[in-house]
Amino acid sequence: NLPNGRSYSAIAVDPKDVKTAYLAVQGFGLGHLFRTVNSGRSWADITPSVMMNGESTQIDTPVNSILIDPAFPSNVYIATDIGVFVTTDRGLNWQPLGIAMPRTAVLDLKMSSDRQILAATHGRGAWATQALSQGGNRAQR
Numbered sequence: 001n002l003p004n005g006r007s008y009s010a011i012a013v014d015p016k017d018v019k020t021a022y023l024a025v026q027g028f029g030l031g032h033l034f035r036t037v038n039s040g041r042s043w044a045d046i047t048p049s050v051m052m053n054g055e056s057t058q059i060d061t062p063v064n065s066i067l068i069d070p071a072f073p074s075n076v077y078i079a080t081d082i083g084v085f086v087t088t089d090r091g092l093n094w095q096p097l098g099i100a101m102p103r104t105a106v107l108d109l110k111m112s113s114d115r116q117i118l119a120a121t122h123g124r125g126a127w128a129t130q131a132l133s134q135g136g137n138r139a140q141r
Helices: none
Strands: 008-013 021-025 033-036 049-052 055-058 063-068 076-080 083-087 106-111 116-121 126-130
Touching: 021 063, 076 106, 083 106
Parallel strands: 008 063, 063 106
Antiparallel strands: 008 021, 021 033, 049 055, 063 076, 076 083, 106 116, 116 126
């Protein structure tokens, strides 16, 4: 149940559950982020949705990179062509990653040893923001 004829840009495996993985899809059309909980035998579309004209609509933009928080694997960050999104419940609910990241093409995400989310953008430089803690709160330094 994965999209045909489109490139896959990233895969990330949950560091605490090797049967769970996330797959990022390029191009346009429905389905840009998928999760498996059974080692790839089946995949669920967990592409983020946004509110448009009062309705929840799945984003139709490439997902370029996936980052699973090694300390809190329910926190998953994705880099898209319209910014960074985060979920704190393994993909059930998504939100833009606050005001600390630009609304531009983000090509790659990494986490530093001091729990900073590092983002490489297309034309807007590199950005950093503190990772979320369990439950979606900003970690205290």
